[in-house]
Amino acid sequence: MLASIALFGDGAGMTYPGGKGRCYKRIISLMPPHRTYIETHLGHGAVLRHKKPAHESFGYDLDPTVIAWWGDRTPRGCTIQVGDGIAHLKERRFTGEELVYCDPPYLAATRRSRSRIYRHDYSEAEHVAALTVLRNLPCPVILSGYASDLYTDLLPGWQRIDVPGWSQAGAVVESLWVNYTPSDHLHDYQHIGATFREREQIRRRRSRVLSRIQALPTPERLAMLEELAAADTSVFLAVASRLHDAGRSADTPLLNRDAR
Numbered sequence: 001m002l003a004s005i006a007l008f009g010d011g012a013g014m015t016y017p018g019g020k021g022r023c024y025k026r027i028i029s030l031m032p033p034h035r036t037y038i039e040t041h042l043g044h045g046a047v048l049r050h051k052k053p054a055h056e057s058f059g060y061d062l063d064p065t066v067i068a069w070w071g072d073r074t075p076r077g078c079t080i081q082v083g084d085g086i087a088h089l090k091e092r093r094f095t096g097e098e099l100v101y102c103d104p105p106y107l108a109a110t111r112r113s114r115s116r117i118y119r120h121d122y123s124e125a126e127h128v129a130a131l132t133v134l135r136n137l138p139c140p141v142i143l144s145g146y147a148s149d150l151y152t153d154l155l156p157g158w159q160r161i162d163v164p165g166w167s168q169a170g171a172v173v174e175s176l177w178v179n180y181t182p183s184d185h186l187h188d189y190q191h192i193g194a195t196f197r198e199r200e201q202i203r204r205r206r207s208r209v210l211s212r213i214q215a216l217p218t219p220e221r222l223a224m225l226e227e228l229a230a231a232d233t234s235v236f237l238a239v240a241s242r243l244h245d246a247g248r249s250a251d252t253p254l255l256n257r258d259a260r
């Protein structure tokens, strides 16, 4: 019997059972650049809703009531469908420019409560089948869950990142597994920092430096940008290409309108 498929409101706090409303920032800050984003077990998609959009995005959930929740919340450029996310991965022809984020129902052995949470839950055999598909994907993959021997055995060579936090049941440590080495080049820099404290420090520092640069007279600001570009060409080329991709060159934050 379905004990509690409580669908909470979409407020700033908890939204959906197992939802990533509390740790999406950490997940987004691990994402390498990608053109196509695929979220296989969407729920209320805290990660999809907060990340910078990809060129195209796909979200799947087996539960039609969950997909109905998206209604007019579906972000532009996203295809949201009822379906088995793992089956979609098996059918897809990958180019390597995708990023897959997978947040399946938690493994029963790692749950505090034995009651069923979702209309579509996962048996151990389904976890094994899903991880077997993920292991063979030719693109970066991020997987969420709680640490277990099964996951350790099935994901040799994957890096595990533990994210301490709080759930309704108290202190918890959620884990993320990645099949790549996280680097400094990210899809989205808005939430960088490993902890709340670190994110706040970075946010304040960025805002301080930015306002000092913006306050400079235009020639001085451009001279500084040129010096930075010359000192770190690859970073500047990456930034220019991101702005171009996003069609946002008109909003370049370090250049004022009069400097263009």
Ligand SMILES: C[S@@+](CC[C@H](N)C(=O)[O-])C[C@H]1O[C@@H](n2cnc3c(N)ncnc32)[C@H](O)[C@@H]1O
Residues within 6 Å of the ligand: 016, 017, 018, 019, 020, 021, 040, 041, 042, 043, 044, 045, 046, 047, 060, 061, 062, 063, 066, 083, 084, 085, 086, 103, 104, 105, 106, 118, 119, 120, 121, 122
């Ligand atoms: C942990 S929740 C996802 C929570 C989500 N990350 C969020 O932030 O709201 C797992 C979801 O997987 C869905 N699900 C179960 N089996 C599935 C399958 N084979 N394919 C796609 N979704 C599935 C469940 O309906 C549930 O919504």
